[in-house]
Amino acid sequence: MPNPTKIQMIVEEAVAAVFEAALPALRTQIVNRTVEELQSLEPAPGNLPSDLLNAAAALIQESPSQAEILRHLLEGAARFCGRAALFVVRAGAVTGWQGIGFENNDTLKSISLNGSAGPVARSIQERATVTGPITELDADFVTAVGPPADGSFVVLPLVVKEKVAALIYADGGAVPDNRVDISALTLLCRFTGLWLELTALRKAGITAPAEESQQAQPQSAATAAAPAPQPAAAAAAAPAGEEDEVHKKARRFARLLVDEIKLYNQAKVSEGKQNRDLYQRLRDDIEKSRATYENRFGSTPAASGNYFTQELIRVLADNDIALMGGNFPQ
Structure with missing residues (x-):
């Protein structure tokens, strides 16, 4: 009976010879397969971030009304995340306007966020993008829409005339690997805010009166008792304000x-x-x-x-x- 050790050596040598002969072809197959996989991950023409931004910006510019502008902002934002929602900021209230990518998008219309504390308030006060774990947001909101798979969120301000007019909420949705493109969302929000400003300027014209002033404060006794300014002095003060x-x-x-x-x-x-x-x-x-x-x-x-x-x-x-x-x- 042949020696087992000798048989093992013969088999190892035969396998090594076959492997050595097949190695170049195997290497080529691996390289080709890897290239195919990488190519499948490349964005299709028209789906590059810059193309998506340009398309969203074009729709915003063509919008005939503020509501249409906000709708195209939200639709554009949804291209860079799993779920997106727009909240209107008015008189301290942060009210849901519409959502995209949620199980029930209309649910967002009946939801409000806490604008006096937490990450939402910070975004409004600092006019800045805020990110964090979903547990930092209102529990009622998280319960209503469900938490994102990766447990994180982004809130971005829509700034118009140096005030936060709305917020964009974004997360990865139900897919763990969904990535939120914060840079693209930031640029889109900034463009929309400036476009809203430009639209207002075009409607008002350069000679339009100054923005509405804040509600007048009650006069103090000293102010009430002071004599009214002479017409000449008042006229001189006007050009400076204009x-x-x-x-x-x-x-x-x-x-x-x-x-x-x-x-x-x-x-x-x-x-x-x-x-x-x-x-x-x-x-x-x-x-x-x-x-x-x-x-x-x-x-x-x-x-x-x-x-x-x-x-x-x-x-x-x-x-x-x-x-x-x-x-x-x-």
Whole structure:
């Protein structure tokens, strides 16, 4: 009978020889299969984040009413998360408006969030994005919609004229691997807020009266007893207030124009920062927007503020003027 040890050696040598011969083909199969898997994970044309943002922004710009703008904001937000909801902020109340991706989207219409404490209040007070575990939110809300699979949430403010008009709530939904794209949501909310401001400016025009003032405070005895200002003094005070309002509108308009440049040219902005030639890459868009800005505010007191250039440096170059390049006109 053959020696078992010798048989084992013969078998091992035979297997090794076969494996050695098959190794190149096996390696090729593994590489090809891996490439196929990776390709299947690539976004299809039109589904890149930038494409989705552009599509959402276009729908927002084409909306004929504020309600339509908010609807397209919510629909756009839902492309970057598992579930999304919009809450209107008014007089301290945070009231559900609509949801997408929930088991019953209409449930959101009857839900309110605590706007006086917790993460929602923090987002409103700081006008900032807030993330955290779902257990930090109102228990009634979590019970009504169900917790997300990964146990976390995001709340983003929609800021209009420096006030939070609404909140976008987002989470991954029932799928554990769903990712919330906070950067895309932030940019979408910011664009929508600025577009709402621009819409208001277009309707009102540059000569529109100042925003409604806050409710007058009760006069003190000293104020009530003081003599009324002379007509000349009152007339002299008026231009200063009107001029301040023009400066505020100019700053907001410049911010909107530059944010639009960034929204539609994210790749160029990244490349421009790396190569320190932002102006060269974005010259056409910058000069078109500059002409729009100058046409509206070039002959007003705000012309001295140079707000458009300031926003270019702040938004595109993160306050580093060197990133704009040597040919950047100041």
